[in-house]
Amino acid sequence: MHRGTAWLLLFALAGLVLAVLGLAVGSVQVPLPEVWRALCGLPGGTNAVIVLQVRLPEVLTAMAAGAGLGAAGLMMQTVFHNPLAGPGVLGISSGASMGVALVMLARPLWPALPVAQDLLVMAAALAGALAVLLLITLADRRIGDSATLLILGLMVGYLASALVSVLQAASEAGALKGFVLWGMGSFAAVDARRLPWLWLPVAAGLVLAVSLAKPLNALLIGDENARSMGVDVRRVHRTVIWATGLLAGTITACCGPVAFLGLAVPHLARACMRSVDHRLLMPGTILLGAALALACDLVVRLPWSGGALPLNTVTSLLGAPVVLWILLKGRRWGRG
Amino acid sequence: MTAARMQALELVIGYAGRPLSAPIGLELPGNSLTAVLGINGIGKSTLLRTLAGLHKPLAGHVLCNGDDVFAMSAARRARCIAVVLTGRPATGLLDVQTLVGLGRHPWTGRWGRSTADDRLAVDHALQLAGAAHLRLRKVGTCSDGEVQKVLIARALAQDTPVLLLDEPTAFLDLPNRADVVRMLRRIAHGQGKAVLFSTHDLQLALDLCDRLLLLRARQAAWLGTPAEALASGELARAFSSSGVTFDPVAGTHRFLP
Structure with missing residues (x-):
């Protein structure tokens, strides 16, 4: 069997095992046969409710977040020719955070809307992400140069963070606590009814990401070279920006700013598969991202962590050393 | 030599409305290796990028096999012209x-x-x-x-019928530079391609290329064989301010201290 295909199967298998564990493990342990009965729709009492109503949405949320952030990170790293690029880099996560802050912290300023807070948060995050994206798309039309765009994204990010800080300073304690909790990240905040709100945009983003595999491969040898081979580089940039915004915006709204996965997962997939061919690497990154997010979620929910460990702590503890190791291990990105 | 693979008609290259040269007329037949020579900043890279369809000219046309390079789709252009950039x-x-x-x-x-x-x-x-x-x-x-x-x-x-290269011999040692230009010569003559490359290696251009394109400030570009470039003194004039003398008989150049 082809080595790349073997890795894809391995990632998928790991994801499946971790998903089943995610359904079984938690403050209440559900035996695997009962997990199976619940999934088959057979009556099973409290355990079935826990599996279907609580854990299944959480597992599906984690999968969507890991897959989406990984795909977004890979697209960014290729388009910006920068191994340190991630969905957070273009200021998209910061834009989403600003939207969320406006809803959660400045609630007293809003007229009473007959809409649930969590839907409002999601809409605001998406709006924030898209506002930043619109700005970046406009700039991209003017500049069209990766390095400048990257710096622009960073500056937009700083600006958004500063505005969030201003809002934080002016807000009352209860709202602030909610916002800080959201900022720690969690896969548990999306319930079954809201799941399509997360999964539909993420699925669309993933389809876009996979469909870009061929032009992304051409971009590996430089924007100008890609153009000379017939790639419409600006169109690819635009598509990547929208796909990333869709993925990062939606996921940030639902799970908080869980940005580390987006940076680390593509590196891990590259190191495992020893390939930079996006036709392999993109599906690999998506599958590995889902599996890793499930693993992180499992650590958060392990009985001894008491559910008190924030998700972002786990993703950072897992992700940061991995990236360091990959960067230090050699010139894998290989400029010289 | 066969019919022209690539033509430039009254081509004015430059950036932001500022022309880098007088209008350039150019024909690149198949089975030919052409070197673009000229001092830094004279527009060698701009000319290559313009011929490749990557940079819009200020005026004039670039034709590949008779079709306007800037009127065709990017995909079609990529089947006509291949480029090696620096x-x-x-x-x-x-x-x-x-x-x-x-x-x-x-x-x-x-x-x-x-x-x-x-x-x-x-x-x-x-x-x-x-x-x-x-x-x-x-x-x-x-x-x-x-x-x-x-x-x-x-x-x-x-x-593709046309191959353009921007300074393919830069950063290479002497044997590798000779290797690369000989290879380009083989490719041009063996594959029926029109090959054009920019270079600062005068001697390699003189010894191995069929034709030289000299880019000169405020003048039209000059196109001819290496022998003509030496005999007519055009090569010497293109590099006149550089303290280099050319021996039109031996086909060599020397640097003055």
Whole structure:
């Protein structure tokens, strides 16, 4: 069997095992046969409710977040020719955070809307992400140069963070606590009814990401070279920006700013598969991202962590050393 | 020599409305190797990028096999003109075979799946460029000379009638520079291609090229054989301020202290 295909199967298998564990493990342990009965729709009492109503949405949320952030990170790293690029880099996560802050912290300023807070948060995050994206798309039309765009994204990010800080300073304690909790990240905040709100945009983003595999491969040898081979580089940039915004915006709204996965997962997939061919690497990154997010979620929910460990702590503890190791291990990105 | 593969008609190159040259008229027939010579900043790279369809001219037209390069789709243009630009590829993680395979981009389908024809074209390109022994190496582990051959193979895999190269001999040692230009000569004459490259290697251009294109400030570009360039003194004039003398009989140049 082809080595790349073997890795894809391995990632998928790991994801499946971790998903089943995610359904079984938690403050209440559900035996695997009962997990199976619940999934088959057979009556099973409290355990079935826990599996279907609580854990299944959480597992599906984690999968969507890991897959989406990984795909977004890979697209960014290729388009910006920068191994340190991630969905957070273009200021998209910061834009989403600003939207969320406006809803959660400045609630007293809003007229009473007959809409649930969590839907409002999601809409605001998406709006924030898209506002930043619109700005970046406009700039991209003017500049069209990766390095400048990257710096622009960073500056937009700083600006958004500063505005969030201003809002934080002016807000009352209860709202602030909610916002800080959201900022720690969690896969548990999306319930079954809201799941399509997360999964539909993420699925669309993933389809876009996979469909870009061929032009992304051409971009590996430089924007100008890609153009000379017939790639419409600006169109690819635009598509990547929208796909990333869709993925990062939606996921940030639902799970908080869980940005580390987006940076680390593509590196891990590259190191495992020893390939930079996006036709392999993109599906690999998506599958590995889902599996890793499930693993992180499992650590958060392990009985001894008491559910008190924030998700972002786990993703950072897992992700940061991995990236360091990959960067230090050699010139894998290989400029010289 | 065969009919013109590429033509430039009254071509004015430049940036932001500021022309770099008088209008350039140019014909590149098949089976020909042409060197673009000129001092730094005279517009060699701009000319190449304009001929390649990557940079819009201020006026005039570029034709490839009779069709306007700036009127055709990007995909169609990529089947007419292949370019080797300066600089190493940003990622060293690609293996040589895959990188050369990227040259098949304009010929493959939406997913970029390569057919038996594509693999044959890649093999052929690797052979022509003398890079067949590198095929499984990662680009990051190749020397500058090897990378240049690989990049040329990438352009050859694109299978176009016109091949343009921007300073393919820069950063190479003497044997590698000679190797690369000889290879370009073989490619031009053996494959019926029109090959044009910019260079600062006067001697290699004089000894191995069919024709020279001299870019000169505020004057029309000059096109002719190396012998004509020396005999007419055009070459000497193009580099007149540089303290270099040319021997039109021996075909060599010397630097004055």
